Amino acid sequence: MSDFDGLKALVTGGASGIGRATAELLAARGAQVAVLDLDPSSVEKPLLAYSADVTDDASVRTAVAAAVADLGGLDVLVNNAGIGAHGTVEDNDDAEWHRVMDVNVVGMVRVARAALPHLRASSHAAIVNTCSIAATAGLPQRALYSATKGAVYSLTLAMAADHVREGIRVNCVNPGTVDTPWVGRLLSKATDPAAERAALEARQPTGRLVSAAEVAGAVAYLASPLSGATTGTALAVDGGMQGLRLRPVGQ
Known part of the structure; x- marks a missing residue:
């Protein structure tokens, strides 16, 4: 596919996992892609790499400005940088x-705030936030992480309402448990x-973890100009975890 031909994209947390898979897919489909990450040293051409800490507003603004200058504009922002957390509210x-x-929350705000003036100049502007099934399903031992992703889900809807008349679409993906380096460290x-x-595989109806490439495909769908009528949507990529209620095997 070449639906991103001529478009400029920025992916945060793009050096590994979902972010890296997304950056590479967008580039394969024609986009010029810049990656922002705490450590972008592993990022290779044709991707452009910039160091940024999403908890530092000055760092974000400097990196976004540099990326946009080198890209020659901005059409797509993938707000993907995030970290995990384990435990109940007591832990x-x-x-x-x-x-x-x-x-996970204010970091997305900082990046979006820096990117919005550039996105307003695009005729195909789109923001995709990486949310989680944890925003819509109660998962054990994930109180803090779930709270942040619930905030991201609500933030996505609010941003979609705020910017739809500016021609900027805002959506999010809600992955289930994805086979990424972070999950590997957790295991x-x-x-x-x-x-x-x-146990993680069994709680997803497909019986396996989601791949980073599958989440990247959903991000690309939402970011693509072909999805120009889609905004304010949360797309679950969770092996059926959100909506399916299967009978026990053999019944």
Whole structure:
């Protein structure tokens, strides 16, 4: 496909996982793509790489301005940078709540705020936020993470309403458990990593983890000019976890 020919895209958290898969897919479909990441050293051409910390407004503004200057404009923002958190409401102190909220929610705000003046100049402007099934389903041991993603879901709807008349579409993807380096690190800390992986796989009706490429495909769908009538939408990429209620195997 070449639906992104001539378009300029910016992907945060684009050095690995979902962000990297998305950046590479957009580039393969014709976009010029810039990646923002804390450590973009692994990013290779044709992707452009910029170092940025989404918790630092000056860092974000500097990186976005540099990326837009090098790209020659901006049409698509993929707000993907984020971190995980584990535990119930009792398991994380105030500092950790503030830290994860600062990255997962306010970080998206900082990047969008820096990008919006450039997106307004585009005739195909789109923002896609990486949310999570945790925004719409109660998952155990994910209180802090779920709270941030619930905020991202609401933020997406509010942004879509605020900017639709400016010609800027805003949507989000809600992945299930994705086979990324972060999940790998989480599994490595489990008492029985194989059993924990099996449990994560079993809670998704497809019986397997979601791939980063599958999430990237959903991001590309929402960002594409072919989806010009789609805004204010949350697209679940979760192996059926959100909507399916299967009977036990054999019944």
